[in-house]
Amino acid sequence: MSLDVPSAGCQDAPILKERGQREVFCGLTGIIWLHRKMQDAFFLVVGSRTCAHLLQSAAGVMIFAEPRFGTAIMEEKDLAGLADAHEELDREVARLLARRPDIKQLFLVGSCPSEVIKLDLARAAERLSETYAPNVRVLNYSGSGIETTFTQGEDACLASMVPDLAETSAESLMIVGALPDVVEDQFRRLFTAMGLDDVRFLPAKEAALAPSVGRNTRFLLAQPFLGDTAAALERRGAQHLAAPFPFGADGTTGWLRRGAEAMGVASADFDAATRIGHERAVQAVAKVAETLRGKSLFFFPDSQLEIPLARFLATECGMVPLEVGSPYIHKGIVGADLALIPGAPLLSEGQDVDLQLERCRTSRPDLSVCGLGLANPLEAEGLATKWAIELVFTPIHGYEQAADLAGLFARPLRRRNMIEAIHPARAS
Numbered sequence: 152m153s154l155d156v157p158s159a160g161c162q163d164a165p166i167l168k169e170r171g172q173r174e175v176f177c178g179l180t181g182i183i184w185l186h187r188k189m190q191d192a193f194f195l196v197v198g199s200r201t202c203a204h205l206l207q208s209a210a211g212v213m214i215f216a217e218p219r220f221g222t223a224i225m226e227e228k229d230l231a232g233l234a235d236a237h238e239e240l241d242r243e244v245a246r247l248l249a250r251r252p253d254i255k256q257l258f259l260v261g262s263c264p265s266e267v268i269k270l271d272l273a274r275a276a277e278r279l280s281e282t283y284a285p286n287v288r289v290l291n292y293s294g295s296g297i298e299t300t301f302t303q304g305e306d307a308c309l310a311s312m313v314p315d316l317a318e319t320s321a322e323s324l325m326i327v328g329a330l331p332d333v334v335e336d337q338f339r340r341l342f343t344a345m346g347l348d349d350v351r352f353l354p355a356k357e358a359a360l361a362p363s364v365g366r367n368t369r370f371l372l373a374q375p376f377l378g379d380t381a382a383a384l385e386r387r388g389a390q391h392l393a394a395p396f397p398f399g400a401d402g403t404t405g406w407l408r409r410g411a412e413a414m415g416v417a418s419a420d421f422d423a424a425t426r427i428g429h430e431r432a433v434q435a436v437a438k439v440a441e442t443l444r445g446k447s448l449f450f451f452p453d454s455q456l457e458i459p460l461a462r463f464l465a466t467e468c469g470m471v472p473l474e475v476g477s478p479y480i481h482k483g484i485v486g487a488d489l490a491l492i493p494g495a496p497l498l499s500e501g502q503d504v505d506l507q508l509e510r511c512r513t514s515r516p517d518l519s520v521c522g523l524g525l526a527n528p529l530e531a532e533g534l535a536t537k538w539a540i541e542l543v544f545t546p547i548h549g550y551e552q553a554a555d556l557a558g559l560f561a562r563p564l565r566r567r568n569m570i571e572a573i574h575p576a577r578a579s
């Protein structure tokens with residue numbers, strides 16, 4: 152006789168908390184995708200030459216377009232307190248805004264050096280806002296590696312925008328997270344097909360299109376790393392709709408359904424709007440999943456996308472997560488995905504990189520998802536890897552991208568199969 156108790160997935164599984172050395176990019180990285188999304192914004196990093204190099208190499212050199220990010224480089228005299236950094240910053244901003252009347256939102260972005268000398272960018276943003284209002288809104292946030300991992304830069308940026316959003320008492324649905332335009336348009340069409348034709352997005356493409364917020368605003372997070380933004384919206388009275396994240400066919404349907412139900416969409420209208428997209432995504436993922444099914448998976452903590460992706464790869468692609476590491480595990484945000492992860496993978500929060508590498512070497516997963524710094528050493532040891540950073544530079548949300556998302560994980564496995572076929576000696 153056996154007892155059939157419905158499983159709560161990993162929702163109540165113990166979490167290994169590690170607080171050792173970690174290997175992640177800093178929050179400045181978010182500027183790369185944020186500046187593409189917010190077309191009248193400029194990101195002015197107050198930092199060092201290292202920060203400028205990071206941005207240049209991550210973004211590539213733009214030859215034809217005027218860049219919408221830059222670095223006010225702090226020199227030794229600034230760091231030694233020999234110059235008034237506020238005066239210099241004011242001069243740089245004045246030069247920039249005189250040359251670039253297209254800028255409507257200016258973000259002063261803190262870095263490690265500006266944090267170390269305790270340069271008060273909040274005060275600078277307030278002062279500059281008064282000078283340039285109403286044409287330019289000046290905000291500030293920190294992208295410093297001391298304070299943020301690479302996706303937290305977006306969280307800090309969006310959270311800084313929330314207090315400035317206009318107040319509304321209207322019933323409304325807001326989607327929170329910087330989505331590529333193509334994905335935003337797809338979601339907009341799906342909501343419109345359900346009868347929700349005024350769904351708003353944060354961040355908007357332009358400052359003038361920013362959503363309003365109030366007690367009757369419900370919001371769906373499009374990214375799991377937006378904890379501070381969610382808290383800031385809740386302080387404005389908005390209600391978070393907890394849902395699985397829109398990765399894959401089922402994740403997308405679960406996420407859309409949560410929004411639809413909260414806005415009173417009839418279930419027949421929801422089904423009519425989503426059925427075809429869902430079925431197409433299931434079929435497209437199934438083809439790619441042939442490479443993934445039964446393969447084991449190990450997530451190093453990096454993007455905070457790890458738990459929703461583990462859910463997608465396990466439930467829709469048949470992979471077997473061995474360890475799911477994430478920089479932070481916020482159950483109020485990723486709880487719906489956690490509850491769906493089957494089996495008993497080790498859940499880990501934070502990092503102690505040497506200990507985690509040992510666990511990875513011991514379990515020898517078929518695929519390890521990790522940052523750039525760990526990928527090469529693991530590949531050299533014969534382990535296939537996927538760079539986590541690609542997951543934020545590639546459109547991966549929604550029905551249309553479901554197979555591409557699965558494909559991102561299938562590619563390194565196919566590559567390793569080919570290497571092993573050509574050089575069997577490197578297989579071990």
Ligand code: SF4
Nearest residue numbers: 177202262263295296
């Ligand atoms: S913010 Fe800090 S970690 Fe990031 S590039 Fe600048 S110095 Fe390096």
